[in-house]
Amino acid sequence: MSNSARGPQLNRRHFLKASVAVGGGLIINLSLDPSFSAAADADFAPNAFIRIDRKGLVTLVMPQVEMGQGIYTAQAMLLAEELEVALDDVKLEHAPVDETLYAHPMLGRQMTGGSTSIRAFWTPLRIAGATARTLLIQAAAKEWNVDPVTCRAEDGFVLDVSGTRKLAYGELVDMAASLPVPAPETVTLKSPEDFKLLGTSAKRLDTPGKVDGSLNYGIDAFPQGTKIAAIAISPVLGGKPKSVNEQAALGVNGVRQVVLTDEAVAVVADHTSAAKKGLEAASIEWDDGPNAQVSSADIVRHLEQESLKPGAIAHSEGDVTTALASAAQRIDAVYQLPFLSHTAMEPMNCTVHVRKDTCQLWVGTQNLSAAKMAAATLTALAPEKIIINNHIIGGGFGRRLEADGIAHAVKVAMQVDGPVKVIWSREEDIQHGYYRPYYYDRISGGIDEQGNPVAWMHRVSGSSIFARIAPAAMRNGVDPDGVEGAAHPPYSLPAIHVEFNQVEPQGVLTSWWRGVGPSHNVFVVESFIDELAAAANADPVEYRKRLLAENPRALRVLELAAEKAEWGRPLSARQGRGVAVQFAFGSYLAMIADATVEADGTVRVTRIVTAVDCGLTVNPDTIAAQMEGGALYGLTAALYGAITLKDGRVEQSNFHDYLPLRIEEAPHVETHIIPSAEPPGGIGETATSAVFPAVTNAIFSATGKRVRTLPVNPEDLKA
Template identity: 55%
Template structure:
């Protein structure tokens, strides 16, 4: 067992114990990275997480991350339960209120679920809090029995005194424990003694989801609620000109037609009537400056912009000098398209605006931002806005935005009852925020043996950070856009540049599962494969010398080569492709096996994954995340593309914005390496590597190199 004084527990005192309302024990603590020493010195203790144990022994955890399918509500309780010595089903998670200061993500500084940070951010703090609660309960029992604390132990939600055989459940001790001062120092378990962490566990949110009891944003039904179907100007950035209410109001069940600056909503008793009323309307739009915007023009513009030098984001050695002396220089361009999120639960928000307050019911990754926007639109103080956050039916970055909240509030301002505004699948696709369109230049200088001695990567595209977190857009560089621009490789001479080129106004570059990593890893791993093939070197062998600073990556590759049967023969027409990443604190690699038929259609036969995410909290969740991320990324690799014509998104429902179907999903085999390191993030990792693994496999199968996505069968079609 190792001793650890938690961040601020003894040094800054950021933990307090006391009685919960109605009796029981309340442990309130501040996650690190949120409060500064000045606040601490002034005694301004504002806890951003809580453990409450009631008199029945039930443990309640109030914490910042929300559940959107990534198993947060299983992994977070496991961290508490491990140190508190209770079973996983004894811990209940409650949604944290919307509060950017008190419930800030300790790694990011504000209230947000994203960036694969939930486990890394809470790995130590939640264990420390659990250990503190355990310490108080054991101390309370020892005092009641008048025995040394060291002679007692916690086990299965109770404190035992083995020598006398006495036992008290936590529920019997909480009132006494609440009167004790918080421990100044807590002792955490050595990983060798873990009982829950690292052990497969069933999802705590699974049963309610299977039974239909789980509450998502779209399920919210406050008293008196009505439903609104909405249509937004089909031309990006356009506005409403005029609409005649009469055809919609003639539909039974329709109550009102609501206008906003750029949309029309029909409010009705139920969605059927709302959709029917909306379809009956003849709406005129002001199409504005984007009426002629097309994907072809945007490609032409970004190509031209990419000729600029840009801003240097990273430099090591002398890339320009090494490139001039290289025995061979290779230059390529890669591009990736706009992508929508296509969450299974279309974006929605239920809003009730009154003179004295506003309530929102929705599922969102940034509840405090939703609260702030509602306050701005209604003119209410923020403390008069209440966000009832629910489970998210998929997030992927789409619910890091608040545009749909704005529409719901604007509609709700014009009625005197709660109204649930739901985007149709078509509206969701056509008005989604989008992963940026990027057009990148990469070059490598090779020595006489074909090894890279210089590497340059110029990233060109719109900036998410400049809009979403402008205080972090520094020196003209979008840190997310240039992530993974050289992969995990140690090139002796390196230069990375960023050229900011925004799409037409109204097209919003936004986070998408893996974001910058998904774009740049596709390009870097594709280019690395090109270099290996050019020099007739095995892709594993070619990468190894560049990974000397990453022994964990080398172990991942070593296991992957074995588990994928890399050296075994494949049937004619099939090929294997490799891709590696180090992202979100996790090392992962995949091998994809594919074939291409005469029409150019690609079939993925198998995907083998090896992942080192440090200590895996729940191996079952690791496997699920690798599978889910692979399917999500494979969908984008084969089909994902948002295109524009006459200012309009051309895709709508799943017939034109294709998802991978059940019969198209290949077997996905996952192998986990427990390196014993602190956990890294996992929710976006496999989305990062699947695209390059597939295109590299296509090259192995056909000899044709793809440098753009999605995969275009016409380029692979046999003559």
């Protein structure tokens, strides 16, 4: 089998084992840890990725968390394809906290993010399914006393060559569990041309539970005796409570307790209404601490000053200085992108019960490893004493990679007898986030007499998330995420120099936001390519084609998007069409947006066309859904998104001043998928990154005004 069919090769070897499950059955345990030993069968049996019981029920213990991206269905499809069972016959369970078994092969932690769920588990889950299939076939062959090569698996049964005899998987599990497990490299995976399920649009397994309300999110968890806590966190980072009217809060009917922590106040009550009223009655006064005077203007001024200094070199080829000096025309620009909040529909919440010897949590988190570490550190309990019940998430976008919400809940629960659910208000959720960094980019380019680029210099200045989260990932001062989409643009550029300048803002926490580095770099690169095309008096699509001659996958998505969007079709006055091309998260994407700019500067995006090459596909319907959702999420940020600070406080508080895109503003989004035999790429964040420049380039097409600072300011676009 070719490498492209097997998918990305993992840097940890796979280990598979079969053992007899409690009550009888076959367990396939896929460990990503080379130290995992088959001698520990009984201990690891509950943590298997796959279980098949004597009734033939197939259970996939999900290594990744579902937060709307469709991963429950997609990963179940990987298993079902190789196992030869119907998708409807697969039951899903959340994985327990166990890095030995469930650590992400690409990220090294038990976490979900980076548009990597399919890329990382494309091979492991298929091997697990194929191993189970192999063992079941061998068990049937032994039962019939025939050669396994004369048997085949189909729809939950093993059939002999004649098709007259068949045994259900449930009838075979005990025999299969007694057989030696084949080595991973000897297991035959199906070739893409033999796929029956992968590449087809399957209905999502989580939809029925969402429709009938049976699916429980973290906020729905309600263990017996649960109290509700409303929380107020210091409005200034680093501040703390100065005075609290506890008596007034306790005077509210239903309020049971007022809890103070180092930076927050929580009111614990019988129900949400009492908790919120009690928190209001507490009339909290704050000691704002050292960040009381921080403003957005201060942060931007600091970024501007630091951006004048050389940064760490991310990529350098050719003599950019000489090429710029000799260029027929030089273009210089500064691009700025603001802090952004995640604003998931499910606000931050966590239910915690701290006992003397255990701490149990009910939560939806993208980062089980960090959640467990936070709870263990605060309670001083051994990690194995931390029990996490992970739930489906009502929107993550990177926000739930951080464990601060869990830490706040544990601090409160340590002072409460019994389980307590800590729920953030929307105001707390927006004003106490880990925000997408503010980026300040300087970029220069030179073109020759024919308009071809001869030099490209780009300096990225902004916060480094990796420096805080995973310092080992930094390379000579370069944050790989901070320059993704910038260090290696998809275009042929004879001389290129890209730098990363780490500049940490005062009084603000930064973290991953859907698309993170590419969400800013693709905007800068694709906007500036458009500027070069304009300087060369060239059509933006044709100009890109010239520069993509040596990048066939990028060229193909561009050509398909242009064809489907009817590029070149005449538009009315103050209507424009913009294009963007990117390679990010392992996928190629071209996006074309149609926009109308009203006389008052209001921008209406009416149509978005995407063409994507994400390698081998699992569920095309999910890909289309992610293109739609990602584009609308990014469009919201492009038009409205900005977190600003004054006197150390975030000025935005709810959806009246941190605007979401309204239904009537949502454009039609259409997706075209290019068939590919390449390894799978990521999808969850791709459209979010591309929509920024596609829209702002459409605005330039409509008005002749270049947008270099986001969000779009209608005042700058008035007729």
